[in-house]
Amino acid sequence: MIKRGKNYDFAVVSRTDGKGLVAAYIEKEKNMEDNGDISIYSLFTGFTFDMNGIVAVTDDKQVLSSNSEELLSVKPGEYRDIFTPDIYTGDEHRMIHLESTGGSWYGEIKQMKDYTLYAFFPETAIYALRTKVVIGTMGVYILCWMTFMLVRGYVAESNMRQMEKQYHIIQSVSSVFSICMLLDLKKNTWEMIKASDQIRKMTGNETNTANMMKFFCKNTVAQSERQKFWDFVNPDTLAERLQGKDYINCQTEIGKGEWFSIMLVPQHHDAHGNVEAALFLSRNITDEKMREMDYQKKLEKSVEQAEQANIAKTDFLRRMSHDIRTPINGIRGMVDICRYYIGNPKKQEECLDKILLSSTFLMELVNDVLDMNKLESGQIKLEEKPFSISEILKEVETVVGMAATEQGITLTVKKGEINHENLLGSSLHVRQILQNITSNAVKYNKPNGKVILECRELPPKNEKAVFEFVCTDNGIGMSPEFQEHAFEPFVQENSSARTSYTGTGLGLAIVKKLVEQMEGTIHFVSEPGKGTRFTLVIPFLPDDSIEMQTEQTQSTDAVKGIENDKILLVEDYEINMEIARFVLENEGAQVQEAWNGKEAVDLFAASEPGGYDVILMDLMMPVMGGLEAAQCIRKLEREDAKTVPIIAMTANAFADDEERSLAAGMDAHISKPLDAEKLIQVISDICKKRKEHAKGDADI
Incomplete structure (x- = not known):
């Protein structure tokens, strides 16, 4: 029912189910503004705040507006008894304490022109939030602390590993080097890490690196090595010399006859990469140095011996030229003299003896050179x-x-x-x-x-x-x-x-x-x-x-045993052919000549089986050499091709020449110049063995 003097709010809407309107109204509170506006009296009416907070507005006389009906019912002048401030120190804001039937409240006051705004929250909500903040803050702090400790532990562990690595390096280095010290190039100081008592005395009591090195150099290093030592360890230039290098080293003589190897190794660098510290390492290398010096002396001696050998060899060639020409000159001269004394047998005999003597001397020269060559090459x-x-x-x-x-x-x-x-x-x-x-x-x-x-x-x-x-x-x-x-x-x-x-x-x-x-x-x-x-x-x-004794007796009996033997003599040099033919025919042998290996193979192939008792074969000949000729003869399809004795007769006197002769199928090897007695002996022995072998086969 609408009453006179009251204020109402109306709402009208058309009906949807038929004709007509629906009207609704509500009586307005006396403290609310007219025309539907929010007034200070209705500002907080019906509001509910987080954490059950209470808000009130006063004009220093009464409570004008609040979301708490309890406060709105307070009579003017009594609200001051309710808002009894309990000021907390240590805060830039004032906090008041409110006691009510609903419990204990804490809030804050704000003065705005003619009005005062009070905001309160239950004690439980205030401290619950504070606990959460404290717990949250503590959690963040603990998390930060744990993170810091983890990072700190990681850094400490990394530093520890680095220190252990450096420690092991220094320990390893110290096991090799007898002196180990750390040089601080920035402060020009040094620290002894390892050294004997004797070495420690040699460094004096100096803490300055330069002074210590000067003291050590003056009292320990050999005088001839001092300048080199100082140039090497000079702290003023050391950082520059170590820049970009793994190490530098030198050798110096300390005391009398003792040698040390010194090594400087960069250890620390500043932000610009400059060397700030270095390790000074030293070890005794006297034994190594003595071996090196001994080797150097031997090397120098070897060079000297090689030079002497070269000089001796040059002198030898000069003498050989003289010694070879001398007997040749004698031989040629005696030949001329012998021709002059034709008809004088006695004088001719003297000339022939001298020719033989000169040729013997010439042969000895050649034999000496060959023997020396064989001995040096291990061929004898x-x-x-x-x-x-x-x-x-x-x-x-x-x-x-x-x-x-x-x-x-x-x-x-x-x-x-x-x-x-x-x-x-x-x-x-x-x-x-x-x-x-x-x-x-x-x-x-x-x-x-x-x-x-x-x-x-x-x-x-x-x-x-x-x-x-x-x-x-x-x-x-x-x-x-x-x-x-x-x-x-x-x-x-x-x-x-x-x-x-x-x-x-x-x-x-x-x-x-x-x-x-x-x-x-x-x-x-x-x-x-x-x-x-x-x-x-x-x-x-x-x-x-x-x-x-048996062999000697048999050899003596066999010297004259080639009479009537048929011999194929293969030689390309006419004089050698004449000499060999004379020796053989003088012993009663029958000689057939061949002037190269091809001719010898053809003559043997055309002969009757057993037509030759022995073949004397020179090795170096035109058309076909002796080795190839011997191989061709051995391959012929006839019985005596495998058994006919073939004797190499050559000026090649080395052991490998004889080995090649035997490998080619030859039975013996005789060196020139020919020794007539030896030649006949070899032919006789081979022919005799062949005849005995043939006789044995016939008996079987």
Whole structure:
């Protein structure tokens, strides 16, 4: 019911279900503004705030507006008793405490012109929010603290790993180096990490790096090395010298004869990459330095020896040119003289003897060079054949004695007590050793001089008979300087006296290598003007069999055994053909000539089986060489092609030449110039064995 004097709000809407309007009204509160506007009295009416808050507006006389009906019912003048401020210190805002039937409240006051605004919240809500804030703040703080601790732990662990790494590096370095110190290049200070007490004393009490290094340099480093040492460790330039390098090092002498290797290694760099600290490392390398210096001396000595060898070789070639031309000149001269004395047999005999002597000397020169080359290349293989030591001594006495008699020298050969007369070894090389030693004693002697060769057997060693050979002369002797090089190839003491002392300078070098190859020893003592004494000790296997005597008897009986033998002689050089033919026909052999390998193969193929008893084959010939010819003959389809003896007859005198000859199917190898007696002996032996073999096959 609408009352007079009251204010109402109306709402009118048309009906949807029929004709007409629907009107509604509500009486307005007395404290609300007219015309539907919100007034200060209705500002908070019906509002509900978060956390159950209460808001009130006063004009210092009464509560004008509030969302709490309890406050709106307060009479004017009484609200001050309700709002009893309880000021909290420590805050820039005032907070008041409100007690009501609803509990305890806390709020804040704001003055706005003529009005005062109060805002309150329950105590439980205030402290609940504060607890949440505190807990949240504590959570954030704990999270930050844990993050900080994790980061700090990671950094600490990383630093620890780096420190451990550096520690292990320093420990490893310290195990190698005897001195280890850290140099702070920025502060110019140093710290000793490892050193002996003696080294610590050498550094003095200086804390300044430069002063310490100067003290160490002055009192420890050898004077000749001080400037080099200081230039190396100078702290003023060290950072610059270490820039961009892993390390720098040097070697210096400390004290007397002690050498140290010093290494400087950069350790820390600043933000610009400059070196701030470095490790000073040092270790004793005296033994290494001594070995290095010894090696250097040996190297220098080797270079010196190589230079001397080169000089000696050059001198040898010069002497060889002289020594080869000398006998050739003698041979040609004697031929002219021999022609002049045609009809004078005695004078011609003298010329022929001198021609033979000159050719023998020329042959010895060539043999010496070949022997030395074989020894240096390891091509000489020592035989293990029976021989008599007494026979060797007799042969040496005979051969060298002739030269001694011509020069007026007395040669005496003495044989002491010998228990093993027959030995196994290389008799050829034993003879060569003794002949070279005694020949030198005769050659480098004085008029009416004496040479004594003594032989005696020493106590056995390792089941071998040991012999000592001593050759003593009272000749010109050797100077101390030459004695150091006496066993070197191509060396002679007096190269200017060529008319008195001839030779290649290879004799002693050959002797030494042969003796050493026989597992023996050789040494000498000599004094200029008084003579020389050589002592050789050589072991041999004893031979108790009678095989040697049997072979010697058979060889003697077989010397004249090629009469009526049919021989195919293959040679391309006319003079050699004539010489060989003469030797063979002089022994009663029948000779057929062939001038190259192809001709020899054709002649053999055209002959009747058994038409030739032996073939003498030169190796180097035109059209077809001897090796190829021998192989072709062995391949022919006839019975005697596989068995006919083929003997190589060549000027090639090296061991591999003989091996190639045998590999090509040849039976023997004879070197030129031909030794007539040896040639006949070889042919006789081979033909005899062939006949015995053929007879045995016939009996079967």
